[in-house]
Each structure stands twice: as structure tokens, then as C-alpha cells.
Amino acid sequence: MNECDPNEPKQQPERAESAPQPIIEIKNLRTQFGDTVVHEDLNLTINRGEIVSLVGGSGSGKTVLLRQMLGLTRPADGTVKVFGEEINRISSDELQKLRARWGMLFQHGALFSALSVFDNVAQPLRELRVLPKSVIRDAALLKLQMAGIGPEHARKMPSDLSGGMIKRVALARALALDPDLVFLDEPTAGLDPNASESFVDLIRELRDEMKLTVVMVTHDLDTLFALSSRVAVLADKHIIAYCAPDKVVEFKHPFIETFFRGERGQRAFEALPEQQEIKKEHEQEKKQERM
Secondary structure (H helix, E strand, C coil): CCCCCCCCCCCCCCCHHHCCCEEEEEEEEEEEECCEEEEEEEEEEEECCCEEEEEECCCCCHHHHHHHHCCCCCCCEEEEEECCEECCCCCHHHHHHHHCCEEEECCCCCCCCCCCHHHHHHHHHHCCCCCCHHHHHHHHHHHHHHCCCCHHHCCCCHHHCCHHHHHHHHHHHHCCCCCCEEEEECCCCCCCHHHHHHHHHHHHHHHHHHCCEEEEECCCHHHHHHHCCEEEEEECCEEEEEECHHHHCCCCCHHHHHHHCCHHHHHHHHCCHHHHHHHHHHHHHHHHHHC
């Protein structure tokens, strides 16, 4: 049995209450643009509370798959369920209600350049058209605070912010409606190592605090190893491997060999706390052998 094979059945817990709760279920997905087939018989299940990273080479269809989860692109065949709803079969009004249950952090933040920090975060709340101004104000400031942005920055414009602050404001906006699910597109792209590490810590803290499920597209191996519960590898038009990061690196495939086992991949993998522990144990065993 190969635990990384997404098509192999997994052993289920004996107690129903401890069984995983699927948030996203994709079955037999086929994506085609003209004569180009991007996905063929793709299957993926993401459970409540997981942080799942999508990785793959250029043209593997990571962004298209993300858009299909968001209901922005329809597949040629197969089903995409989010929160139990098949999003390509529900009405536009029902889809809009469903979208209030998830947030999206775009790669470059995608803040509205003409709106202040505060107004960017308040915008999703205002679009509900049911909340009083005082509630919107308090909620927006709270989300900014949770993202590490103090009230003194609320009236600044996006052009006044550093790259790290833009990411944090964009994350605050993604969390404005208290979602159950958050999509992150290259969350640490363009950040220096210190800012990247700080942002990774923030995502982890907010996931724990808000009980979030996170779907992340990333090329950054440090981010992937630091955050991921499981990694879904896209290649050959489907998910070829889907399991914990330390198991994915052992899966035999040319893309995994190149992406995970190169010099950068080895550095990121060896920096994991559990790998550091293993290294220490080996060093202690060697010392004992010399004595």
C-alpha cells in the first residue's frame, strides 16, 4: 500500500466522530481548453483543519485547479464539491452565499490602490449591506490587529506599505468575514527571509486560532515544509502524490526528484524540527560509539 497514492483507499477510524470531515472533494476531474487537456481523472479530498499545498511544474494546472475550487472555471467533466455543495450545479445566488465562507489571498495582495488599508479590509463587510458602520469599523480593525497591523496604519494607502505589510493587509481582508476556508496563492512570494518566516508563523497562528482549513499554492519549499499537513503534487495531468511532506519527498517521480531533492529542497527538508531531532540523535549515537 502506497500512502501517497491519492487513488488508494485510506483506512478510516473506527469511531465516526473521529473520521475526517471533507471540506473540498474533487472527483474524476477533466479540464480541457480546445485540444489541450490540462487535467485528466484528477481526484483530491481536503479535510477540515488541514493545510494542503498544491505544487507542480509550469503548465501543470495548479492555478486552474484553484480557480475551479473557487467556482471561477468550470471543468469539462467531473465534480467539485465545497462544503458539500457541487459548485458547478448550484445557482449564482447560492454560490455567492458559499463564497462568504471562504477567503482568498492573492499572490501580490491585489489591494484596491484607491482605498486605504482600513477600507480594503472593510470592503467585504460593506458588501453584505446589513452591518452598521460601528460593527464594520470594529471588525475591520480587529482583523487588521490579528494580522499584525496596528490602527496607526489604518488610513495609509497601499502605495505606502512594504511588501510584508501588503500581504498582512490582504490576509486581514481574506479573513474579514470569518471564513472556514482560506485560499493562499504564493503567500510568501516576494518577501525577504525574515518577513517570510514571520508571515508563515502568522498563518499558522491564525489557522489554530480560527480553526481554518487552508489551501495553498506555493513554490517556496521553506513555506511548504513549515506549514503543510499534506502536499498534493500535480504532474501528468493529475495528482500523482498526496501525503505529508516528509513522505512526498520519498515518492518516485522525475518532478519530485527535481523539485524536492535538489539543493534547495534538501536544505528546507533538513531544517524541519523533526529532521533536526533526528540529526541530533545521530550525532549523539556517533559520540557514544567513539567513547
